Amino acid sequence: MKKIHFVLIPVIVLFSCKGKNASHSSQLIAPADTSVSAAPSIAKELNTDLYGNWVGDFEVIEADFEKLKGQTISRLNIVIKQITDSGVIAQSVVNGNSRLMRGTMTQSDGKYVFVMDEPGDNKYDGRFNFTINGDTLAGKWQPYDTMLATKTSEFHLTKKPFVYNANVMLPKEWEYVDYVNSKERKESYKDEQSGVVDTFINTVYRAASEKVYQVNSSKQALKERDVKNLRRLDLQILRNTIFARHGYTFKSRAVRQFFDQVDWYVPVSDNVEAALSAVEKENIALLDRFEKYAKDNYDTFGR
């Protein structure tokens, strides 16, 4: 990942300036944008208005569904970074993977058709086929590896800039239930008339408390007393909300289930360490300690 960052940083900086120029000069569709004067060594950029984050649902539509456990929708961000005559550079950020893609764009009927390939050295790499039509980017993805449970995923994305905002919170209208990690509990019921005892196996899910949308773990410097009465799931969600605000893409399904549907969540990176504020770093360390303690001690004889 480090390498990719090195390559991209100068490119992004250059183009973000140009993006502004371009939008000033004209609402261009025309590829020949002569008003932009660039260094001659850099290839001419096309359609910079398409640049940026395209964000939305990434849904598995074709799969070996028996092998595929848990949720089938996650949040995808396709970052279009550079379009030139020689090709397109973009990044796919989804399910904890941030992958650089290269490919081509063709134009037809005012639509832009892209075919983009991920590098292929990751198990989950594949090909994106999509079309930008007005304000919607839609298409399909297929993995190179035909042995993967997922065969085809579909996505409908809209443009959404990523801005870090410490104030955003999980929506309070929702219930936060951990559907990924469940426990099975045996329960017996005795039929009074026949005397037959039936045993049921109930699946028990953990639900988070209201603290997960009341406590702002990015702004409030948390003290031990603030988190002492929280269960492990609350602690985990509070800690991961910090990362979500920074656009971290989560590998773990158990974490993704809480953020993939959140409106403000835009996955942009698989490493946000450098962006964390001092308060956030301290809160993460504190929450980590409490999570570890809860894991080792909550339901055991120890203390």
Place this chain on the structure above:
Amino acid sequence: MYLYLKRVTNIILLIALAFFFFLMGEITTRYFPFSTTASFLQIKQTEVATLPWYLPVFYTHVYTSMFCLLAGFTQFNRNILKKQKTVHRTAGYLYIISVLIFSAPTGFFMGLYANGGIAAISFFVTLATLWWYFTWRAYTCARQKNFIAHRNFMIRSFALALSAITLRIWKVVLVHFFEPAPMDLYIVISGLGWIPNLLIAEYIIHKQTVK
């Protein structure tokens, strides 16, 4: 038959004590080597950072309290009581010193900063105070050769020593059935850990006195 049952019960209780003694030993090993963030201290960093005496007091409690439980193996055994007076006396001194000088005072000061707020603090501080008092009275009664009072106070004292075990058993049971929030649980076990023990101790004393 009655005698036989009693013997079996005694053996079972001793095995249970040995089992939990072993578990307590395991918990103690989590504090080797010395660390400012070991196990329970992970959620006590406020005290570790602000109270200079907290770590020494905490570690004294952790490292010495195991010895209090040892008394359960020897001190209530009729044979040792009657025939091995030196064993009883040596083990007795070990218990008294552990409790009066180390475990109870450190427990008292830790209790002042217990998790769970004023309710848990009151429970733990009362526990430590009563434990020290019963042990002290048991000691002075023995010195005065008032052995019945000595026995009664030691039954009370050891019942409270066992709260180290019963408190943790209650915790496992309550979490299994109710999964309460950690500090709600803590408040409950800070009382439930020793009050029933003391009631049982009073019952045992009452029964023996009636006999």
